[in-house]
Amino acid sequence: MAALGALVRNRRLEQAMRIDDAADLLGVSASVLSRLENGHPVGSDRLLRVLEGFGLIMLVLPKNESTTALRALNEQTSHAKASLRGGQS
Numbered sequence: 001m002a003a004l005g006a007l008v009r010n011r012r013l014e015q016a017m018r019i020d021d022a023a024d025l026l027g028v029s030a031s032v033l034s035r036l037e038n039g040h041p042v043g044s045d046r047l048l049r050v051l052e053g054f055g056l057i058m059l060v061l062p063k064n065e066s067t068t069a070l071r072a073l074n075e076q077t078s079h080a081k082a083s084l085r086g087g088q089s
Contacts, residue, residue, distance in 0.1 A: 002039035009037040011054040026053040 012022045012033075019037070023030040028046050036042045036050060051058055061069055
């Protein structure tokens with residue numbers, strides 16, 4: 001939960017939003033957003049509302065497929081970075 005909370009906090013800070021303003025915009029209380037950002041559990045409905053509001057998604061897949069999925073994501077990221085480097089002059 002700590003990594004997810006840090007991701008949410010970073011997204012909020014990237015948008016230069018105070019926690020109470022972000023919570024109002026997302027339709028959750030400031031205490032819910034604070035708990036989430038600090039790695040504490042919140043209800044799944046609230047979690048999904050916050051993720052959606054910040055333009056994030058959560059991928060759920062069987063545990064035994066996670067290694068394959070992560071490997072594929074890493075390959076795509078590597079290819080995208082290489083393309084960006086190749087396009088620079």
